[in-house]
Amino acid sequence: MARFIVLLMAGVLAVAGSVCQAQKVDFGVLAGLVFSHPKDYNTRTGFSVGAKGIYTFRDNSSSWFVEAQAKLVSKGWKYDIATYDEGGNLIYYSDWTCNAYYLEIPVYAGYKFKVNDNCGIFIEAGPYLAAGLFGNSDVKGGEHNYEYYSNVFADGFYKRFDWGLGGNVGVEYRHVQVSFGLHRSLMNPLNQTLVMMPKPKDRSWMLTVTYII
Numbered sequence: 001m002a003r004f005i006v007l008l009m010a011g012v013l014a015v016a017g018s019v020c021q022a023q024k025v026d027f028g029v030l031a032g033l034v035f036s037h038p039k040d041y042n043t044r045t046g047f048s049v050g051a052k053g054i055y056t057f058r059d060n061s062s063s064w065f066v067e068a069q070a071k072l073v074s075k076g077w078k079y080d081i082a083t084y085d086e087g088g089n090l091i092y093y094s095d096w097t098c099n100a101y102y103l104e105i106p107v108y109a110g111y112k113f114k115v116n117d118n119c120g121i122f123i124e125a126g127p128y129l130a131a132g133l134f135g136n137s138d139v140k141g142g143e144h145n146y147e148y149y150s151n152v153f154a155d156g157f158y159k160r161f162d163w164g165l166g167g168n169v170g171v172e173y174r175h176v177q178v179s180f181g182l183h184r185s186l187m188n189p190l191n192q193t194l195v196m197m198p199k200p201k202d203r204s205w206m207l208t209v210t211y212i213i
Contacts, residue, residue, distance in 0.1 A: 026054045028177070032208030036075045040198040044097065046074030048104075048206065062114045066107070067124060072133075073104045077200050081139065098200070100135035100152055100189070104128055106166055118174050125167030128183060132160045158189050162202065170208075177210040 034046040050071025057064045081094040110124025132153040139148050152158040164186045170179025185202035 024056045024059055026056070026212050028052050028054070028210040028212040030069070030071065030208050030210040032206055034074060035205040035207075036077060036202060037205070038077050038198075038200040038203055041200055042078035042080065044076045044078050044099075046076065046099075048073045048208065050104075052210065054212075056112070060114075062112060062120075064109070064111050065122075065124075066109050068108075069104070069106045071104055073102045073130070073204075074099065075102065075202055075204055076100050076135070079197070079200075094139050096137070096139045096148070098135070098137040098152060098158075100158055101133045102130040102162065103133055104130040106183075108166075108168070110168075112172070120172045121170070122172060122177075122179075123167070123169045125165070128164055128166050130162040132158055132162070156191050159187070159191055162187060162189060164202070166206075168206070168208070172212075175212045177208075177212065179206075179208050179210070181206050181208070 029051050031049045032047065034048050035043055036046060037043040048071050050069055052067055052069040052071075054065055054067045076098040079096040079098075081096050106126060106128035108124035108126040110122055112120045112122040114120045134154075135152040135158070137149040137152050137157065149155045149157045153160050162185055164184050166181060166183035168179040168181030170177050170181075183202070183204045183206060188199040188201055190199065
């Protein structure tokens with residue numbers, strides 16, 4: 001799987017590098033933090049890393065643009081499991097953690113307000129598709145300390161594909177972009193319904209830094 005990801009990223013770099021020779025097309029590499037917080041769950045901190053291509057409709061001025069990304073994204077959640085005695089008294093909490101890694105492809109439309117020759121402000125939004133690659137789930141705390149699922153996708157706990165909507169606002173200074181945004185999944189990732197467990201539909205805040213080549 002790791003070899004597949006490396007080859008895929010290399011392919012994206014090669015294709016993007018060739019199209020970057022065309023006018024109005026820029027290419028960038030990105031990395032960032034992902035704060036996943038599905039409703040009724042605790043926050044899990046992950047990461048993103050990948051590449052993107054940007055087509056701008058007008059050079060050297062404020063303009064509309066379209067953008068496509070290909071990135072490895074780490075998502076998931078943390079969930080508290082309460083254990084009670086026969087009298088209904090709380091004994092302890094256990095932490096159930098899920099780590100899910102996706103190949104994610106967002107496609108955005110946006111507008112960049114050019115402040116001067118070196119600086120601009122942009123806003124973008126659009127859909128994304130994601131394919132689950134690997135991940136695990138475990139329970140720790142109290143009398144529990146075990147791996148619940150060694151691979152959340154292969155073991156059938158999580159659905160392989162996800163999709164949703166997202167958007168970002170950001171600042172560009174010369175070759176560097178810093179953006180902050182939100183992704184919302186439009187589907188429940190679980191393949192099965194667990195008793196007393198809310199649907200962990202993903203909601204992720206993303207802080208991303210991009211270097212434009």
